[in-house]
Amino acid sequence: MMMSHPTTRREFMRAAGLGAAALTAASAPVHAVAKNPLPRWRGFNLTYLTSTQHQREGPIEIPEDDFRMIRDLGFDWVRIPMNYWYWVDSDWRKTGVMNGKDVLKIKESALGDVDRIVELGRKYTLHVNLCFHRGPGYCTADTHPGVDKLEPFDLWRDKDGEDAFVFHWDLFARRYKGVSPAELSFNLLNEPANARQSHRTAAEQLVVDLENEALERPPATMTREDHRRVMARTTDKIRESNPDRLVIIDGLDVACSIVEEMIPTGVAQSVHTYLPLEISHYHAAWVDAKSDFPAPQWPAKRRDGRGIVGRDTLEELFAPWGWLVSQGIGVHAGEAGGYIKTPHDVYLQWMTDILDILKGYNIGIALWNFRGAFGVLDSGREDVAYEDWHGHKLDRKLLTLLQYH
Secondary structure (H helix, E strand, O other), rough: OOOOOOOOHHHHHHHOOOOOHHHHHOOOOOOOOOOOOOOEEEEEEEEOOOOOOOOOOOOOOOOOHHHHHHHHOOOOOEEEEHHHHHEOOOOOOHOOOOOOOOOEEEOOOHHHHHHHHHHHHHHHHEEEEEEEEEEEOOHHHHOOOOOOOOOOOOOOOHHHHHHHHHHHHHHHHHOOOOOOOEEEEEEEEOOOOEEOOOOOOOOHHHHHHHHHHHOOOOOOOOOOHHHHHHHHHHHHHHHHHHOEEEEEEEOOOHHHOHHHHHHHHEEEEEOOOOOOOHHOOOOOOOOOOOOOOOOOOOEOOOOOOOEEEOHHHHHHHHHHHHHHHOOOOOOEEEEEEOOOOOHHHHHHHHHHHHHHHHHHHHEEEEOOOOOOOOOOOOOOOOOOOOOOOOOOEHHHHHHHHHHOO
């Protein structure tokens, strides 16, 4: 039975104990407060369909070995961040932007790549989570300072963009209505940006402060009500053809703050565990654009001089997500990890605390990638003693940490 939920932000903060006084003190040790309605899925993002840089026509390489290796290493989850441009019949490969008149034109052949991923997940008993990394009218990458706007709409303010967003998710809902919810779920949109709002809880403000110390984003165009409207409408449309399909939404503040407005819908929510960015994205060009992040250490010094970011800070940041679990809402950490330039020992210390805290709430986690700069295979780190494993370079210490936490 679904538990009753507070319906306003004031009621939510009172019920959750997330007022400023409650969250300025260090958190108590973490223990499981309730059974997470979601399995404690653990795994990786597979980023074959993420980038707009694939200019060529035709199928994308999707190695079956990735799915087999992930299963053989003991994991059970793959998240698939997707760019909706791939299956739109448009000239974006020539122009570099999407034409608003084309967004409802579907190239059926391009959907074959998604079909193959879903089938490989089923073959190797990996839960597949499809996510719009770029959806009609929004991509988190477009909110970085100095990045050109590539979308023809603003998802939150333009009805055409909202209609297109719902249309594309309805397309997938109908396409995969015969696939079991145990095998496939939908993550509606990657990392909605900071919403315009008049006040924040202490935890929400800390999230924004830590982000802004590292990366100043442009003013938000979205309100919390805009976000609720689009996510709720899309969920309702999916449920018309897939009443049992698991729907997940990323948290606000770039997947760091819970979305209390969506609690009554029962959708699950996803947190991304990248704070502080000075550790997770040290010298990553798309975040640390000026290469001026301080040398990572854990615990880390706040760049604004207001203390230390350590395990107590992480417990404070994740406490609302634990409360969400206690309310009967499923929670998963859909993205995690650190870029290859962060010293390996610092990275492992920081990740140990993250994994330990999330495990206390029975929350599963997925690294940003499997093979590559955030992954356990072929990362290219210069300070790791790699192990040769089936023709790949395996980061055994990171793998062991993930397997046994």
